[in-house]
Structure formats: structure tokens, C-alpha cells
Amino acid sequence: MKRNQTIWILMCIFLLMAGGNTLRAQNVEELIRRAYVKYDDKDYQGAAAEIDAVTDMKKGAGNPLAWHIKGFIYKDMFVHEDGQNPKSKAREVAVDALFKSMELDSDDDFKANNINALKFLASIYFNDARDVIEARNKQDMPLADHYYAQYRTITERIGSDENLDEKDIMYYLAMATACRKIYETDREDNAEYYEKSNAFYKKVLDVDPDNFPALYSLGVSYYNKGASNLEKLPELDIQDVIRTQGESMQAIQVALPFMLKAYEVNPERIEAIKGLKYIHFNLHDHEKHEFFNEKLEMMEKEESGKD
Amino acid sequence: MRYAVFILLLICTQAGKAQSLPAFEGKDTGAMIKASYLYNFSKLIDWPTEHKTGNFVISVMGGGNLHQELVKRYNDKQVGSQQIEIRKIAKTLNISDCHVLYIGSEFSDFLPEVVKALEKRPTLIVSDADQGLAKGAALNFVVDETQLKFELNIKNATNRDLFIGSTIRSLATKVE
Numbered sequence: 001m002k003r004n005q006t007i008w009i010l011m012c013i014f015l016l017m018a019g020g021n022t023l024r025a026q027n028v029e030e031l032i033r034r035a036y037v038k039y040d041d042k043d044y045q046g047a048a049a050e051i052d053a054v055t056d057m058k059k060g061a062g063n064p065l066a067w068h069i070k071g072f073i074y075k076d077m078f079v080h081e082d083g084q085n086p087k088s089k090a091r092e093v094a095v096d097a098l099f100k101s102m103e104l105d106s107d108d109d110f111k112a113n114n115i116n117a118l119k120f121l122a123s124i125y126f127n128d129a130r131d132v133i134e135a136r137n138k139q140d141m142p143l144a145d146h147y148y149a150q151y152r153t154i155t156e157r158i159g160s161d162e163n164l165d166e167k168d169i170m171y172y173l174a175m176a177t178a179c180r181k182i183y184e185t186d187r188e189d190n191a192e193y194y195e196k197s198n199a200f201y202k203k204v205l206d207v208d209p210d211n212f213p214a215l216y217s218l219g220v221s222y223y224n225k226g227a228s229n230l231e232k233l234p235e236l237d238i239q240d241v242i243r244t245q246g247e248s249m250q251a252i253q254v255a256l257p258f259m260l261k262a263y264e265v266n267p268e269r270i271e272a273i274k275g276l277k278y279i280h281f282n283l284h285d286h287e288k289h290e291f292f293n294e295k296l297e298m299m300e301k302e303e304s305g306k307d
Numbered sequence: 308m309r310y311a312v313f314i315l316l317l318i319c320t321q322a323g324k325a326q327s328l329p330a331f332e333g334k335d336t337g338a339m340i341k342a343s344y345l346y347n348f349s350k351l352i353d354w355p356t357e358h359k360t361g362n363f364v365i366s367v368m369g370g371g372n373l374h375q376e377l378v379k380r381y382n383d384k385q386v387g388s389q390q391i392e393i394r395k396i397a398k399t400l401n402i403s404d405c406h407v408l409y410i411g412s413e414f415s416d417f418l419p420e421v422v423k424a425l426e427k428r429p430t431l432i433v434s435d436a437d438q439g440l441a442k443g444a445a446l447n448f449v450v451d452e453t454q455l456k457f458e459l460n461i462k463n464a465t466n467r468d469l470f471i472g473s474t475i476r477s478l479a480t481k482v483e
Binding site (some may be wrong): 177180213216217220221223224226227228230233234236237238239241242245246248249252253271274275278281282283284 | 330337
């Protein structure tokens, strides 16, 4: 009797589980359908609640369609409800969901749409980075790095044919300019932005060692630092004059190889020739100063002849 | 899809415009340093008592932007109780009394005549010349690698009743 009771209980449990699985399968599809209906009605909050329930379920968690729809629900929540607010959490959820869908989508049923949605979200991250850079608000500058990193990660993962090296260069140059301009607004308070600017120019050179704007800008940066250091001379006694001069000349010497390389990369750029003229003059190398001065005069004559 | 690509291109061109080449701060660092040295020489050298009244006159013959630097940064300063006065003078032997006379490199050949014309007047002559000390200057600017320094001829100063302080003596690259 006891043995029959045990078998009967086990059979009930088995039947319940089998029935439950069928029910759960029906529930996943039903919830996905309900989520989609609400999404279609632009009830993004309602749609999100439904689809979250699906992806929280064990069965739903392995469903590429569920993640695909979740991605679109949260993408549109980000666009239509959050107004593309850079701080919106919905965007991050959308990105994660779309990548999850791609991971599970072995038949590539949703691949094209997932990629398009991710490209769109990546472009918004790029925009947000640009906006932060243009605003030049010190507190927000780390956000530019975060947004750009997100743009880059998404673009890489979807296997886009965008040239990321070019984008990196564009981003680093923009950040270098922004940091330099922050530094120039108050050189004392914003002293750290001088080195931050230089660090971004050097990142450009890591990617493209012959990048003229980076080479030239580093030359100017070190030269200007050296020259502006001498502004305090009127307040210094003679020992400090000698020391400060040493520091300034060191900085101007650091400028020289960058400016020379810029000139090598593009000998027709008048900015580099002017730069070398200034640098050699201030390093008391009169021969080289004269050489670049004559070259500059010749180029300026040619330019005015063309007008 | 095309719309997204268009947006991306627009963003890229705008981002490309966002960076601009920085401007050179075209300062004449040589003039800045020389001006500072002249000011410090004035404070570290002793003039005869009768020349410690009225303005403290620094005259500049040539020297490119040096006169401009002195006026810009030192015109409102004092040496002791004397207000600094900066004068720019042409190439001439008719030189009014001044405490310091700087002669630019472009007039280095003229230096011996100036020294003679000033006779024994208590004027500190500062030159920027090859063999400036031999030509009669008390202090002469020299370039040591990339740095502007100075050399000293004590006799060319003491002959004019000028006393050179120990600081200048210790910092000169050469003391004759």
C-alpha cells in the first residue's frame, strides 16, 4: 500500500510538472504577445513590465525573440519617454537586450533588425559624447569618455564596417581641444587639463604617428607652456629667473621634435614653418630661425601673389 | 538605414569641425628674460649716493622687443626708492645720463665708441655682443646652449664707481 501510495504521489508530481511546462511555454508566448500588443499601443511601461516577466523566467531567458522585443521596447522608451536623455537607463537595457537576442539567435532571424537598432543607439552615444565635449563642463568631461566607450563597444561588437581608428582620432582630437580650452580659461585652477589635453594628442599619435594636427598641437602646447611660464619673471629674484628660464627652455625644447615631425609630415603647412621659426628663435638657434623665416617669407609672398 | 548613415556622417563632420589648431603665443622669450635680468642687475648693483635720487633710468639702444618688454612689465617698478624710467634711444654718442645702458647686438661694433663717449660716468653698460666685455661692457649676455646667461667684467664696472654685489658675481658664467 505504502509502495502504491509513493508511486501515485510520484506520478502526480510528474504530471503536474509536465502540465506546468506546457503552461509555462504557453505563458511565455502569451506574455511576449501581450508585451508586443502594448508596445504597438505605445504603452512602453506596460510592455516593459510584460517582457521583463518573460526574460526573468527560465524559459523566457533563452528566447531570442523575447530579448529582441525587449530591446525595441526599451529603445523606444528611451526615445519617446525619456527624450533621448543621455542618463536614461532604458538605453542601457535596450543595448543589453539586443545583444542578448543576437547571442541566442542562432538562425539570425532578428539579426538585421537588432543590428540596425544597435547602430542607432551607438550613434546617439556618439552624439552625447560630442555634446559633452562641446559644452566643456569640467564635471561632465568623464561622461564623454563613457559615452564614446559605449559607442565604440557597440560598433565593434556588431562588426560594423566603420573605421574605428578614424573615429578614435576624431574623438581624441576633440577631447584634446576641449581640455586645452578648459585649461586656457584659468591656467591655475585648471592646471590638470594641460596634461589631459596633451595625453589625448598622444593617444592620436599612438593610432596615427603622422597625424599633423596632433603633432603641431603638441608642439604649440609645449612651446606655449614654456613661454607663458616666463610671465612671472617680473616678480622673481635673479636665482629664480635662471631656474624659471631653465624650465621654460626645457619645455620649448620638448616642443621641437613634435613641430619638426609636423613639418616633415607636411612641409607645405605654413603653421609648422611659423612654429619652427618661433621655436628656433627662442632657443637662440639663429641659423635655423633664419632658415625658417626665409621659407616663411617665400611662402607668404607666393600666397599674396596668388590673391 | 540610409537615415541612420546620414546622421552618422553629419555627426562625424561636426565632430571633425569641433577640433581647431591651437594658436602660438608668439612671445619673445629672449626679450622677456633680458628685461628681467636688467631689472635684477639694477637691484643687485650699488650706484654712488648722488645717483640714488630722481628716476632710475634704463636706456635701450636697439635690442628688438626689449624696450617694449621693459615698458610693459617694469615701468611701474622701483629700484630702492627710485621710480624706473625706460628710454629708447637711437644709435648715438650723445647719450643722456642713465643708470643702465643696454646696447643691442645690432650695434655691437658701435659699443667701443659708446664706452669711450660715456667716459667714467656711473652707467652700467650691458651688451649683447661677441667679445662684449673686451669692448668695454661690464655685463655681456651670452647664450649657453639654449639659455641666456651673462658674463661679468668687474673692472669695467668699478671704473665707473659701480659696486657689483656677490649674487651677480656668483651667477655669472665668466668673471673677469
